[in-house]
Amino acid sequence: MRAALAPGIRLLRAVPRDSRYRGLTLVLTFLSYTSYHLSRKPISIVKSQLHLNCSALGPNPHNDSNSTTWCNWAPFDGDNYNELFGALDNAFLVAYAIGMFISGIFGERLPLRYYLSGGMVVSGLFTALFGLGYFWDIHVLWYFIIVCNGLVQTTGWPAVVACVGNWFGKGKRGLIMGIWNSHTSVGNILGSLIAGAWVSSAWGLSFIVPGIIIAVMGVICFFFLVEYPEDVDCNPPQHHKDPEAVISNEGPLSLPGQSSVDHSKSPKEPAEKPEAISFLGALRIPGVVEFSLCLLFAKLVSYTFLYWLPLYIVNVAHFGAKEAGDLSTLFDVGGILGGIFAGLISDYTGGRATTCCVMLVVAAPMLFLYNHVGQNGIGVSVAMLIICGALVNGPYALITTAVSADLGTHESLKGNAKALSTVTAIIDGTGSVGAALGPLLAGLISPTGWNNVFYMLIAADVLACLVGVSWQDSFLCPGCHSSLLAACSLVEGTDGSPKTSRANCKGLYWLLVFPAFTDMG
Numbered sequence: 001m002r003a004a005l006a007p008g009i010r011l012l013r014a015v016p017r018d019s020r021y022r023g024l025t026l027v028l029t030f031l032s033y034t035s036y037h038l039s040r041k042p043i044s045i046v047k048s049q050l051h052l053n054c055s056a057l058g059p060n061p062h063n064d065s066n067s068t069t070w071c072n073w074a075p076f077d078g079d080n081y082n083e084l085f086g087a088l089d090n091a092f093l094v095a096y097a098i099g100m101f102i103s104g105i106f107g108e109r110l111p112l113r114y115y116l117s118g119g120m121v122v123s124g125l126f127t128a129l130f131g132l133g134y135f136w137d138i139h140v141l142w143y144f145i146i147v148c149n150g151l152v153q154t155t156g157w158p159a160v161v162a163c164v165g166n167w168f169g170k171g172k173r174g175l176i177m178g179i180w181n182s183h184t185s186v187g188n189i190l191g192s193l194i195a196g197a198w199v200s201s202a203w204g205l206s207f208i209v210p211g212i213i214i215a216v217m218g219v220i221c222f223f224f225l226v227e228y229p230e231d232v233d234c235n236p237p238q239h240h241k242d243p244e245a246v247i248s249n250e251g252p253l254s255l256p257g258q259s260s261v262d263h264s265k266s267p268k269e270p271a272e273k274p275e276a277i278s279f280l281g282a283l284r285i286p287g288v289v290e291f292s293l294c295l296l297f298a299k300l301v302s303y304t305f306l307y308w309l310p311l312y313i314v315n316v317a318h319f320g321a322k323e324a325g326d327l328s329t330l331f332d333v334g335g336i337l338g339g340i341f342a343g344l345i346s347d348y349t350g351g352r353a354t355t356c357c358v359m360l361v362v363a364a365p366m367l368f369l370y371n372h373v374g375q376n377g378i379g380v381s382v383a384m385l386i387i388c389g390a391l392v393n394g395p396y397a398l399i400t401t402a403v404s405a406d407l408g409t410h411e412s413l414k415g416n417a418k419a420l421s422t423v424t425a426i427i428d429g430t431g432s433v434g435a436a437l438g439p440l441l442a443g444l445i446s447p448t449g450w451n452n453v454f455y456m457l458i459a460a461d462v463l464a465c466l467v468g469v470s471w472q473d474s475f476l477c478p479g480c481h482s483s484l485l486a487a488c489s490l491v492e493g494t495d496g497s498p499k500t501s502r503a504n505c506k507g508l509y510w511l512l513v514f515p516a517f518t519d520m521g
Contacts, residue, residue, distance in 0.1 A: 018234045021226055025167045026176070028225050029160040030183045032116065035214040036156040037187025039127045040092075042195035042206045043148065047085055049203045050076040074139040084141060086443065088148050089307070090436060096150030097432035103154035104425020105279060112159050112227045112421070119155025120218025126152055128211030134204025157400075157428050158421040165405035166228050168237055177401035178343025185332040282422040287353075287407050290467055291399050292430035294356065297464035298396045300434035300441075301367075301457050305331055305392065307439040312450060317375040330382055334389025339397030341390065352403050356395040360465040363391035364458050371454040395464070400428055434460075 005013075012020065054071040069077040076084055107115055129147040138144075168176055194213075195206035229236045282288060309331060313324035338359070346355040366388050374384040404424040438460075445452050 018229070021229065021232055021234050022167050024224065025163055025226060026180060028221055029163050030180055032120065032217055032221055033156055033160050034183040034187040034190065035120065035210075035217040036123065036153060037184055038191040038194065039123060039210040039214045040153065041188050041191025042127075042210055043088065043092075043130075045192055045195040045199055046203045046206050049073075049199050050085075051081040073134075075141045086440075087141070088145060089439065091145045092148050092150040092153075093432065093436035093439075094150070096154055097429055097436055099151040099154035100157070100425050100429030100432055101279070102425075104158045104282075104422040104429070107155075107158040107162060107421030107425065112163055113222060113225045115155060116159035116163075116225065117218040117222035119152055119159070120221065121215045122152045123149075123155070124211040124213070124215030124218065126211075127214065128208045131204035131207030131211065134202065154425070154429075158425040161401060161404055161424040162421040163225065163227060164401075166237075168405075175340070175343045175347050177405065178340040178397060181339045181397045181401050182336045185336050188332065189329075279422065279426070282426055285407055285423065287403075288423055288426060291403055291407065292427045294464045294467045295396065295399045295427055295431035296434035297460040297467070298360070298392070298399065298434070299431035300438035300460045301363075301392050301464075302335075302396050302438075303435040304438035304442045304453075304457060305389075308442045308446070308453070312453075313375075313381075316450060317381065327381065327385065330385040331389035332393075334386035334391075335393030335397065337386070338390030338392070338394030339401075342394035342398040343402055346398060346402065352398060352406065356398055356403075357465055359391050359394045360461055363388070364461045364465070366391055367454055367458050367461065371451065392461075396431075400424075400431065404428070 015023075050073045052071045054069055072081075078084075126147050126149040130144060132138075133143060133147070164177065164180065191210060194209055198205035198209070226232055305328075309328040310324045313319050313327055317324075319327065342355050342359060346352045349355065366384070370384040370388050374381050404427050407423045407427075441456060442453050445456055
């Protein structure tokens with residue numbers, strides 16, 4: 001007598017095949033980038049152990065002459081330890097920003113599964129090497145700068161966004177990626193807990209254990225990650241509402257019914273794979289430059305809070321270091337909520353740019369209010385941190401996920417999805433320049449007063465919003481660009497010479513866009 005089919009198997013069979021693979025891709029990429037952030041976090045935890053107040057620990061057990069620094073780890077035992085820690089941070093961020101532009105190009109030309117899994121294994125190696133410096137008794141600054149390698153960390157983001165973009169269409173991409181983007185905060189939290197477990201006893205393990213975790217996740221991705229739905233005979237997602245409206249070979253004004261390709265008679269097997277887009281070709285995609293500059297200023301604000309918020313709370317609200325650290329995590333909690341909210345609203349309205357712009361406009365006065373009234377009680381501080389985190393990190397999360405995926409599958413690419421990795425790398429690489437500049441500027445400005453730091457953050461937020469003035473029409477009013485071209489072509493002379501000036505065409509464009517922009521609410 002045979003037993004009934006296992007309940008778990010019955011549940012798996014009840015889930016459609018496409019949904020199973022989509023869920024697998026979502027979980028694998030979530031865990032992959034969680035492990036990336038998990039491996040980045042230990043340095044911020046271990047810094048406090050590399051330079052301690054040795055006088056509070058009692059006399060030097062080794063009877064060395066320099067009794068005030070006997071417990072510190074050279075070369076971070078001198079008075080310039082803050083500058084050396086800053087050098088580590090900037091070495092990582094600058095390498096990450098530069099490497100991100102290159103990473104996307106490689107990501108388009110190499111299999112994503114190989115690229116992602118290989119990058120994770122190498123990232124794990126470098127993370128572990130930092131921790132091995134403890135056991136090998138290494139005290140050379142250049143060793144720690146080299147192994148604190150931001151370059152290999154750039155393999156993660158373009159690859160995971162490209163994989164998710166290949167599996168999920170534009171319809172619910174904002175909400176799905178808003179939830180999925182919480183891997184950043186989850187990785188930071190897990191990294192803090194894991195690093196904190198060994199920071200006081202053997203801080204080398206605070207790096208070695210996360211290094212092993214990300215390397216193991218890389219091996220798992222190698223065996224289970226599926227890059228494209230077509231690889232497992234699943235249906236590809238619908239990236240545009242009207243696939244037949246994509247520009248055909250006949251020209252940009254071809255009507256949907258006049259496409260030179262008969263989709264109904266096309267074979268199911270994929271045709272010849274399209275070539276990867278070039279760096280300059282990706283820059284020419286409408287919206288890439290604008291959103292890249294917007295992310296530069298948005299990430300400047302976000303990373304300044306990441307590096308400086310605990311110190312600000314200690315200095316202004318006069319909390320202890322532990323309380324300030326716990327309170328600062330509320331900014332990340334707000335970021336998770338803001339990313340989900342931004343994705344949900346942008347899916348409902350169809351306007352990614354509008355959602356970002358509104359949140360950035362509201363964020364500027366909220367930053368001003370937090371600086372002036374945010375420390376008037378724990379309740380006010382908690383509420384303001386969550387609100388500011390949502391408004392600052394909401395546009396940041398939306399641009400780095402759903403917007404990057406939308407641009408990587410833009411209609412102008414004629415269905416070529418080989419731009420996802422390059423576009424994602426360009427946008428996030430430009431944003432990483434702001435991530436490096438923000439903490440640096442805060443360090444230079446903070447001696448003049450915290451008010452000036454917040455004025456700098458507000459100015460960056462306003463600049464991010466001002467870039468929105470030139471955001472492309474494809475995000476404000478899909479289809480308006482082709483309508484504008486048609487309108488301008490109607491007023492051309494019989495000899496082909498234009499009778500309408502560029503300014504008049506631009507006026508026609510805003511007549512088309514403005515009603516759609518206001519209807520998005």
